[in-house]
Amino acid sequence: xxxxxxxxxxxxxxxxxxxxxxxxxxxxxxxxxxxxxxxxxxxxxxxxxxxxxxxxxxxxxxxxxxxxxxxxxxxxxxxxxxxxxxxxxxxxxxxxxxxxxxxxxxxxxxxxxxxxxxxxxxxxxxxxxxxxxxxxxxxxxxxxxxxxxxxxxxxxxxxxxxxxxxxxxxxxxxxxxxxxxxxxxxxxxxxxxxxxxxxxxxxxxxxxxxxxxxxxxxxxxxxxxxxxxxxxxxxxxxxxxxxxxxxxxxxxxxxxxxxxxxxxxxxxxxxxxxxxxxxxxxxxxxxxxxxxxxxxxxxxxxxxxxxxxxxxxxxxxxxxxxxxxxxxxxxxxxxxxxxxxxxxxxxxxxxxxxxxxxxxxxxxxxxxxxxxxxxxxxxxxxxxxxxxxxxxxxxxxxxxxxxxxxxxxxxxxxxxxxxxxxxxxxxxxxxxxxxxxxxxxxxxxxxxxxxxxxxxxxxxxxxxxxxxxxxxxxxxxxxxxxxxxxxxxxxxxxxxxxxxxxxxxxxxxxxxxxxxxxxxxxxxxxxxxxxxxxxxxxxxxxxxxxxxxxxxxxxxxxxxxxxxxxxxxxxxxxxxxxxxxxxxxxxxxxxxxxxxxxxxxxxxxxxxxxxxxxxxxxxxxxxxxxxxxxxxxxxxxxxxxxxxxxxxxxxxxxxxxxxxx
Ligand SMILES: Nc1ncnc2c1ncn2[C@@H]1O[C@H](COP(=O)(O)OP(=O)(O)O)[C@@H](O)[C@H]1O
Ligand SMILES: [Mg+2]
Numbered sequence: 001x002x003x004x005x006x007x008x009x010x011x012x013x014x015x016x017x018x019x020x021x022x023x024x025x026x027x028x029x030x031x032x033x034x035x036x037x038x039x040x041x042x043x044x045x046x047x048x049x050x051x052x053x054x055x056x057x058x059x060x061x062x063x064x065x066x067x068x069x070x071x072x073x074x075x076x077x078x079x080x081x082x083x084x085x086x087x088x089x090x091x092x093x094x095x096x097x098x099x100x101x102x103x104x105x106x107x108x109x110x111x112x113x114x115x116x117x118x119x120x121x122x123x124x125x126x127x128x129x130x131x132x133x134x135x136x137x138x139x140x141x142x143x144x145x146x147x148x149x150x151x152x153x154x155x156x157x158x159x160x161x162x163x164x165x166x167x168x169x170x171x172x173x174x175x176x177x178x179x180x181x182x183x184x185x186x187x188x189x190x191x192x193x194x195x196x197x198x199x200x201x202x203x204x205x206x207x208x209x210x211x212x213x214x215x216x217x218x219x220x221x222x223x224x225x226x227x228x229x230x231x232x233x234x235x236x237x238x239x240x241x242x243x244x245x246x247x248x249x250x251x252x253x254x255x256x257x258x259x260x261x262x263x264x265x266x267x268x269x270x271x272x273x274x275x276x277x278x279x280x281x282x283x284x285x286x287x288x289x290x291x292x293x294x295x296x297x298x299x300x301x302x303x304x305x306x307x308x309x310x311x312x313x314x315x316x317x318x319x320x321x322x323x324x325x326x327x328x329x330x331x332x333x334x335x336x337x338x339x340x341x342x343x344x345x346x347x348x349x350x351x352x353x354x355x356x357x358x359x360x361x362x363x364x365x366x367x368x369x370x371x372x373x374x375x376x377x378x379x380x381x382x383x384x385x386x387x388x389x390x391x392x393x394x395x396x397x398x399x400x401x402x403x404x405x406x407x408x409x410x411x412x413x414x415x416x417x418x419x420x421x422x423x424x425x426x427x428x429x430x431x432x433x434x435x436x437x438x439x440x441x442x443x444x445x446x447x448x449x450x451x452x453x454x455x456x457x458x459x460x461x462x463x464x465x466x467x468x469x470x471x472x473x474x475x476x477x478x479x480x481x482x483x484x485x486x487x488x489x490x491x492x493x494x495x496x497x498x499x500x501x502x503x504x505x506x507x508x509x510x511x512x513x514x515x516x517x518x519x520x521x522x523x524x525x526x527x528x529x530x531x532x533x534x535x536x537x538x539x540x541x542x543x544x545x546x547x548x549x550x551x552x553x554x555x556x557x558x559x560x561x562x563x564x565x566x567x568x569x570x571x572x573x574x575x576x577x578x579x580x581x582x583x584x585x586x587x588x589x590x591x592x593x594x595x596x597x598x599x600x601x602x603x604x605x606x607x608x609x610x611x612x613x614x615x616x617x618x619x620x621x622x623x624x625x626x627x628x629x630x631x632x633x634x635x636x637x638x639x640x641x642x643x644x645x646x647x648x649x650x651x652x653x654x655x656x657x658x659x660x661x
Pocket of ligand 1: 557561562563565591593594595596604609610611612616617618619620621622623646
């Protein structure tokens, strides 16, 4: 699979993002835990405080019962009525006290604890209450008040309605501990008992009163009113208080689903275990009836210190959870916004960092494509800036080196071309020289053999001619013989000259002067009458070491050839100059004749090559000239375009001299 590599910027952003996200998540996680714990623990502390207030209300109520009983028992009229056994007065008076103070029971016993008057149920008397823990304390001559479990049979004695009020069938409660019972028949009472003592300190009896808590909502509602001021959250009351008889809700303002007080329901198993079994307070969240509450539970004990029930307060957990969630949400939103802001900043800053690097990448591509003049435009002074500067310096150097290389290549090419040309020329000259040498040997042999007989013929024909009368018919023929023989002799002489040239005599020679001298020798000829001669001599030519007689012969050959070619009409230009390197002397002969055919160019320096009619040319002029110039270590060349004249060029080295055979 072909995976696109990540760009530098993406890598930087991803690595920063990882740091931000990991850091953000960790702080969000621990932050929200901290927030939650703080809010919940504050709520918990408040609930604990609320429980103390609930105890105050509870104890106040107990104290009310105690004070009523105490006050009533201390009345003289009561003592008198007991002494004089005035049941009617006692009944009337105590009934009024019970009714006025809202007590559920108010009962009188004699000093043995035997009931002598029940204001609520006057028919039932004569039973002993001496076993009752609270009453037995009062029988010793004092006052005692405590919450207490009162059995159904006792309640029935006090008043059948009270037994009815206490009777409660358990309602199925999730999370409650299993119990074998299905109902509660006993009740819980705030009970106070006080001895009735006469002026002599003799105990006449005991007066006891009580308030049945089952289905009596005074205490719990008062707690709610004092502590929670009827606060509500989404239509639900926040604060709740409950009094449990063992694990059973007998008085509460916790509501069930139908909105009724949840009496008959029971406390959760874990709270029951902690508070009822282990006797410890429970301060934590707890599932109450149908929702989670932040709660505080403490055991209610009777006079013997046995746990008979629980006092509970609690607040709905939901508002606190919602607050916590709101805080966490706000926290998260801030965190996300910060991440977004950081990303934007990161994007901007990476752009600023990456831009010069991108520039450099672009530049390297341009350079790879061959654009060495491309420059990186980075202005920063940091490492990237330094890199860019070095980069630019590098490309500049590279460019210079490259240009030098190209230049060098060009020079090399030119040099190779020059050398090749020189080599080709040298080869051509060598070939010519060798050709001439072999031809020369042959010609010399023939010429030598012919020379002497020709000499003989010439001498004898001369002698004959001297002796012959001028009018003789043979005179004319003989003259022709002499003339032709002389021509033959000249050819042979030329051949010999070519084959075995005379030893050159080296003298210091002025080329310009020598040209003039050569011209003057032939200018007077009729062939030159209509030929313009133009001299373009260089004034500062050095003298050269040369055989001037031989050079003159060469010059004359070339000039005569030109005159021949132009057929006596045209312009001959003689030019002398120094070569550009100053090492050679150059002599040009240009004519306006017909020029040389392409196919003849190679042959004109060959001996006996001539295009002239028989008797007019020997074809030796240029080959002799060639060997003379070679002896002077120079070169002779021709340039011509057929129809446009010809130019012969002689090049003589200034420091040359003459070569020996
Ligand atoms: N200036 C010139 N213009 C045209 N052709 C020339 C010229 N010089 C020499 N030639 C040719 O070169 C040939 C050889 O010349 P050369 O060796 O002097 O012999 P010849 O003059 O006896 O012919 C000539 O026949 C002629 O064809
Ligand atoms: Mg000639």
